[in-house]
Amino acid sequence: MREQQGLLSASQNTGRMPAPLSPLQFFRRAADVYGDRPAVVDGDERYTYAVFAQRCLRLAAALRGDVLAAGDRVAVLAPNTHWALECYTAVPLAGGVIVPMNTRLSPADYRYIVEHAGCRVLLADPAFADVARTLRDEFGLRVVMLTAGAAGAGALGPRVEDVIAGAPRDHDAGLLDAIDGLDENTPVSINYTSGTSGHAKGVIMTHRMTALNVLDVLIHTRLSGDDVYLHTLPMFHVNGWGGVWAVTAAGARHVCLPRTDPAAVVRLIDAEGVTVAFAAPTVLIMLGGDPSTRGWRPAQPVRWYVGGAPPPAALIKRCEEDLGFEIVHVYGLTETGPWLTVCEWRKAWDARPLAERAAVKARQGIGQIAAGRVRVAREDLSDVARDGAEIGEIVVRGPTVTPGYYRDPEATAAATAGGWFHTGDLAVVHPDGYAQIVDRKKDLILSGGENISSVEVEGALYQHPAVLEAAVVASPDPVWGEVPRACVVLRPGTCATAEELIAFCRARLAHFKAPKYVEFMEALPKTATGKIQKYLLRAATPRPAARGRRVADPAAPGTGAADAAS
Numbered sequence: 001m002r003e004q005q006g007l008l009s010a011s012q013n014t015g016r017m018p019a020p021l022s023p024l025q026f027f028r029r030a031a032d033v034y035g036d037r038p039a040v041v042d043g044d045e046r047y048t049y050a051v052f053a054q055r056c057l058r059l060a061a062a063l064r065g066d067v068l069a070a071g072d073r074v075a076v077l078a079p080n081t082h083w084a085l086e087c088y089t090a091v092p093l094a095g096g097v098i099v100p101m102n103t104r105l106s107p108a109d110y111r112y113i114v115e116h117a118g119c120r121v122l123l124a125d126p127a128f129a130d131v132a133r134t135l136r137d138e139f140g141l142r143v144v145m146l147t148a149g150a151a152g153a154g155a156l157g158p159r160v161e162d163v164i165a166g167a168p169r170d171h172d173a174g175l176l177d178a179i180d181g182l183d184e185n186t187p188v189s190i191n192y193t194s195g196t197s198g199h200a201k202g203v204i205m206t207h208r209m210t211a212l213n214v215l216d217v218l219i220h221t222r223l224s225g226d227d228v229y230l231h232t233l234p235m236f237h238v239n240g241w242g243g244v245w246a247v248t249a250a251g252a253r254h255v256c257l258p259r260t261d262p263a264a265v266v267r268l269i270d271a272e273g274v275t276v277a278f279a280a281p282t283v284l285i286m287l288g289g290d291p292s293t294r295g296w297r298p299a300q301p302v303r304w305y306v307g308g309a310p311p312p313a314a315l316i317k318r319c320e321e322d323l324g325f326e327i328v329h330v331y332g333l334t335e336t337g338p339w340l341t342v343c344e345w346r347k348a349w350d351a352r353p354l355a356e357r358a359a360v361k362a363r364q365g366i367g368q369i370a371a372g373r374v375r376v377a378r379e380d381l382s383d384v385a386r387d388g389a390e391i392g393e394i395v396v397r398g399p400t401v402t403p404g405y406y407r408d409p410e411a412t413a414a415a416t417a418g419g420w421f422h423t424g425d426l427a428v429v430h431p432d433g434y435a436q437i438v439d440r441k442k443d444l445i446l447s448g449g450e451n452i453s454s455v456e457v458e459g460a461l462y463q464h465p466a467v468l469e470a471a472v473v474a475s476p477d478p479v480w481g482e483v484p485r486a487c488v489v490l491r492p493g494t495c496a497t498a499e500e501l502i503a504f505c506r507a508r509l510a511h512f513k514a515p516k517y518v519e520f521m522e523a524l525p526k527t528a529t530g531k532i533q534k535y536l537l538r539a540a541t542p543r544p545a546a547r548g549r550r551v552a553d554p555a556a557p558g559t560g561a562a563d564a565a566s
């Protein structure tokens with residue numbers, strides 16, 4: 001006891017030496033120890049970590065010296081380029097807060113985000129010159145164009161290359177030392193939700209929660225300096241799920257991909273030796289259905305971390321069997337950092353047949369190491385039984401959860417009722433403790449007093465060889481209240497009828513769960529991150545020929561997912 005008291009007294013007398021948790025700490029370390037390693041590949045551009053660090057520091061110095069005050073919000077509107085990647089480090093280094101903007105929003109959406117966040121600066125790709133001009137004129141933003149060329153620059157604002165070249169001579173003076181003095185509970189970014197329900201909220205991401213999420217990414221993806229990471233996931237989507245910082249923290253190589261085109265993915269995997277990528281299931285669907293992947297397998301193992309929507313077991317099986325990918329299912333929300341759970345593999349499962357392994361991998365799994373407490377709870381916040389049957393809501397309390405929605409205390413209070421963050425995702429817990437989502441609260445179908453999981457019905461549809469994509473929503477019914485309606489995109493060159501797909505589901509599910517209607521579509525409506533917008537499908541009136549025979553065009557591109565995920 002006396003020894004403990006002495007240690008306590010000594011620690012009190014010594015004083016504190018603060019070292020805040022921040023992704024900027026990981027950048028500083030990478031700049032210090034990985035200088036000679038390849039850091040960034042973007043087309044013909046190739047940078048070592050020494051060059052990457054200097055570019056970020058020079059941009060930060062120029063922004064801090066002439067443009068930004070501490071805490072200013074900086075909007076970024078760009079695809080996955082090396083300029084966009086540099087912004088995620090340069091803006092917080094300069095004391096700013098990055099506001100990544102989805103590249104497929106409407107003009108009204110951009111105006112709302114810029115006004116709501118109070119942005120003072122816009123860093124924009126030339127492809128969005130018209131948007132940049134409108135926002136500059138309406139809100140008085142200072143604009144920097146993310147380009148080396150003249151296109152889209154002109155009177156809009158300086159080119160980023162000129163800004164970097166014009167940075168003060170002592171551009172790095174104090175910038176790296178200032179990291180130790182920042183408040184880890186201040187925002188590093190404000191990320192606006194992608195809008196599957198049509199309403200965007202600004203999620204505050206602090207330095208601390210972001211750094212902890214980066215550590216989760218490093219641990220659960222097994223990232224190392226030997227890895228080559230392909231940016232198939234948009235960087236604007238929750239900061240690339242933290243990948244914009246985690247890859248740097250590991251000293252791994254960033255390979256930028258402005259648009260997720262299947263042929264480009266295949267080419268870069270082969271040319272750059274890609275070993276890791278993050279993606280929504282729609283990207284894997286797109287890859288599996290594209291001619292560029294027929295008969296192709298990568299020369300090296302590629303680990304895909306898949307989330308954003310529950311990946312069907314049939315899709316996981318197809319990707320591992322046909323393409324040789326390793327699929328790992330991760331789950332989370334913007335509000336949770338974003339990563340929350342991982343379907344952590346157990347060696348005992350290796351002996352199971354591929355179909356069974358794929359079914360296990362489709363589960364959301366267990367809480368990640370830094371996520372805190374992740375539970376599936378009843379309405380009274382008590383735990384559901386671990387029986388794989390009782391349904392509850394996934395709730396979490398932990399250090400990677402957002403402190404709240406920016407300028408929206410009502411939404412913050414509603415989401416954190418009872419002292420837990422409520423995800424809105426309904427799940428069961430299997431006897432081994434692994435959770436599995438059955439639906440979003442708003443997507444659960446109540447038919448004749450029975451709950452029907454749209455995810456379960458979609459999983460059955462994906463087992464049909466002609467189905468490329470499927471989404472199941474509730475359709476009004478005068479007898480049952482609601483019945484399942486399936487919206488289906490067929491694989492190129494295949495054919496199917498509604499009756500055939502309904503019978504296929506009835507052979508695999510309880511009959512009341514099978515779709516009553518099937519609507520064939522050219523593409524499913526998606527957010528820019530590949531999430532299916534079911535609220536649009538629910539609102540749409542089914543086509544009269546929903547039960548007719550449908551033959552897919554063999555030359556069709558399939559889902560349009562290349563645009564959706566770009």
